[in-house]
Amino acid sequence: MVTIRDVAQKAGVSVATVSRVLNNKGYTHEDTRKLVNDAIKELDYKPNEVARSLFKKKSRLIGLLLPDIRNPFFPELARGVEDEMQAQGIHLIIGNADEKPEKEIEYIQTFKQNNVIGIISATNQAETKLYENLSIPVVFLDRTTNSHPSVFSDGLEGGKKAAHEMIRRGSKRIVLLRGPIELRTAQDRFKGAVDELCDANVDFHVIPSSFSFQDAEKMAKTLFEKFPETDGIIASNDLSAAAILHEALRIGKSIPADLQIIGYDDIPLSKLLFPSLSTIRQPAYDMGREAAKLLMKTINNEPLVQKNIQMPVTFVERQTTRKVEKNG
Structure with a gap:
């Protein structure tokens, strides 16, 4: 691994001179600056961002907090953030909060200790006081809050679309999984589905649900015991839909003839x-990319045309729903 001493030796200057060039501090003759930069390029030297941040009290790092890295939806968000930040010369420190406030607090402290210039949070604590007194710019991702900039999708419309597509494909006895009540985005999609189902001539039942696959596995078994005549399930996310699909096939249901299932997220799985x-x-x-752009605008004190960015959702038709019969 190339060090600052290697650069100094290659350029024939002191370590202090290399440090001045890297941090743009103090006077350095132009010829000397060129020697240092040529040595950096030739040796492909990468400065230690943590060390630089401690020296300058500023870094080229941001913190990204995810609620559950096992859920494939969140790495997709993270990849969007990473690609946009990398294009701007910014690097990520990623924290997995495991939906635990104490872990989230620990990661926020870690971010502060590493002098991050901003935080993007996709955790479940958007409505708490956890972020109120931070001096670091914060953007929420896949979460909505009135106190900070945010990027999220149209959950209300997503819920309506799921219910609408389920109904128009013939399901009459529907179970709707309600996601975590502390998440406004989950409750938006729940409300959208309920509004659509109430306007239709169908029976439906509501079951509380988390976003984890393990909880969904347990819930799927009791679902079919409690509502054996169910012919349509609107899941809270794709992981719960996958668990329900697995259980439905295990007990011999034909998909989609006997039972239709619609998930939420469109994870690669x-x-x-x-x-x-x-x-x-x-x-x-x-x-993810939009959240990264929004954070950089906030960091650079640029005016925000939109503080809260809502993005559209679409229905993806695959094999767990029936084809719509076309008249004529």
Whole structure:
């Protein structure tokens, strides 16, 4: 690994001179500056961002907090953030909060200790006081809040689309999974689905649901015991839909003839399931990029045309829903 001493030796200058060039501090003759920069380029030297941040009290780092890195939806968000930040010469420190406030607090402290210039958070604590007193700019991703800039998808419309597509494909006895009540985005999609179902001539039941696959596995078993006549399930996300699909096939239901299932998110796994999962697609990668752009504008004190950016959702038709019969 190339060090600052290697650069100094290559350029024939002191370590202090290299440090002045790197941090643009103090006077350095132009010829000397060129020698140092040529040595940096030739040796492909990468400055230690943590060390530089400690010296300058500023860095080229941002913190990204995810609630559950095992859920494939969140790495898609992270990739969008990373690609946009990398294009601007910024690097990420990623924290996995495991939906635990204490872990989230620890990661925020870690971010502060590393002098990050901003935080993007996709965790479940958007409505708490956790972020109120931070001097670091914060943008929420896949979460909505009135106190900070945010990027999220149209959950209300997503819920409506899921219910509408389920109804128009013939399901009459529907179970709707309600996501975590502390997440406004989850409750938006729930409300959208409820509004659509109430306007239609169908029976429906509501079951509380988390976003984890393990919880969904347990819930799927009790779902079919409690509502054996169910012919349509609107899941809270694709992981819960996958668990329900697995259980439905295990007990001998024909998909989609006996039971239709619609997920939410369109994670990469959705198209690989058999039968492949019909779902509501959130543009996760694009949401990540937009959050990164919004954070950089906030950091650079640029005016925000939109403080809260809502992105569109679409229905993706695959094999867990029936084809719509066309008249004529």
